[in-house]
Amino acid sequence: MIHLENVEKVYRTEAGEVRALDGVSLDVQAGEFIAIMGSSGSGKSTMMNIIGLLDDPTAGTYTLDGADVSKLDDDTRSKLRGRLFGFVFQSYNLVPRMTAVEQVELPLLYQRGTNRRAMALEALDRVGLADRASHQPNQLSGGQQQRVAIARSLVVHPNVILADEPTGALDTRTSEEVMGIFGNLAREQRITVVVVTHESNIADFTNRTVRMRDGLIISDERRLQVIPSSASSPDASIPVSEVGS
Amino acid sequence: MSILDSIRTALRAIAANRLRSGLTALGLVIGVASVIVLIAVGQGAQQGVQERIRGLGSDLIFVKPAAQTDRSTGARGAQGGGITLTAADADAITEAKIPGVVGIAPQLSFNAQAIAQSQNLGVTIIGTTPSYADVRDARVAQGAFIGADDIDRRSLTIVLGSAVAASLFPDGDAIGQQVRIALGPQGFNFRVLGVMEPRGGTGEQDNYAFIPVSSLSARFQFLRNPRGDISVNQINIRTAPGAKQEPIETAITDVLAQRHQVVTPDFTVQSQNDLVGAAAEVSRTLSILLGSIAGISLIVGGIGTMNIMLVSVTERTREIGIRRAVGARGTDVMRQFVTEAIVLSLVGGLIGTGIGVGVAMGIDGRDISGTAMQTAIQTWSIVLAFGVALLVGLISGSYPAFRAARLDPILALRSE
Structure with missing residues (x-):
């Protein structure tokens, strides 16, 4: 459903041109659980922003469900983004002084219905936070805040969830929980989940790892087996670094 | 995003930061309140002056001596300063039988001290003729006004204004009592003929005391005219109700210019309409001045709003990024901040209107440093202030909102 072909992204700065993406091609199917790895500056965030319609490519084409979306105007991109994508960030990105259920309602504000x-309460229930609906971010733990953010990304029934370092601020156990939720969403609801990370043990929860360096994809490994639903024991048939160590 | 959702979101954002919202609104509160109060004060002053002029009686024309120029120095004195009018001038106007003139009363007024028993009071002495009562619409409450024989006999009789009678004779019953009028070295005892009805208004006319004009120049040496005429410093002329005053003014000017044998009149002829017009002009200027000052404070309030909205946009950059990420268009973000500014100025405008109306009503009739305040709250000033506050809110919210809408969502999400 996601198809990138020779996508380039060039930023013009005072110091000159920065080629954040230097011709990237990628195909992602519906329901795939995929990790994008790379050091900072490798272009992984830029690629995620382009996939999530937060940014447009300088060159190349981006086809989404068969439609070319590489040259859309800002309003159309916003609309598609709100309907098709859910975002999860390292720093949760919740709005201060808003209750959990209001955070989750936020995407629905910009859609009909x-x-x-x-719908927001249902999404919170899916991440196991129904009883925290009226809590504000500062009354929730990091893991709970990230689950609120996941509920917010889920509430629009997106085709794709894009998670940028979703476990970067979480401890190991909570990270496993979060990745478990993503795994379930991919497997049970056929939601495509793209996780950007630089931790290989997090990447090991997924069934495909794309590595990037200097704006290029340098490797793309698929795992043959789907990870089990229980987040505590990822599939052992593939090279996995020790979870919870 | 529906308008209702926008307003709800705006109210939440305002409530989330009460102190800052309050301070922002305060600028507009003060602006709106000061527009309403200052315009009420200006209009009150205007009404006060007009009431006072109308209190003189309607359908009146006044003839006064013109300002005199000192031939040696060229210095120009105040209007009415030199006494060039006489009681005979008044008689000449009467004899001219100008159509539309229904009554003529000369007057010579000056300030003097009135003494009765143990009471002592500064009063305005009006030397005049019996026709004054009709011309100036002054009615006697007790006793009688100056009569024709008082003029002929130059009698030492006096008619007291209501306030004068009340001060000099607190026990009442002033008729027949003696009042000493002292001016400089001279003083004479006058017998009280009557007491006037209160005129109300500013109370100025209740502090008058009336004396036959002939008695004044007969008794007080300094009022005596070298040619033996009776000097006056004002001739009051009543015109028929609704009569056009301009032709009458011209006719009077002609009569007097001929009598005085002058080309440049040494007198001025003014109708009450002229006075009302002049006073209205002055107080309109005052209103505009006060209104402009208030308008400036409203603009300052607007600048404050814009400042806070800019801060708010900067502070909530990340929130803007989140909203953009979950599907808000630039226009949605713009609408959110504009709505916020409008709601804020609406609240400020409402509170400001409340305070403005309250203060304007509160100071009405109060004595502020010796001046009795008179305020007249104008509906149009409320509408104006409120409208301007909303407009200011809209304008000052637009630019920050525009900036918010133009933020790059990626950078906004990364901001601290």
């Missing part, structure tokens, strides 16, 4: 509260 009623029953926002009910």
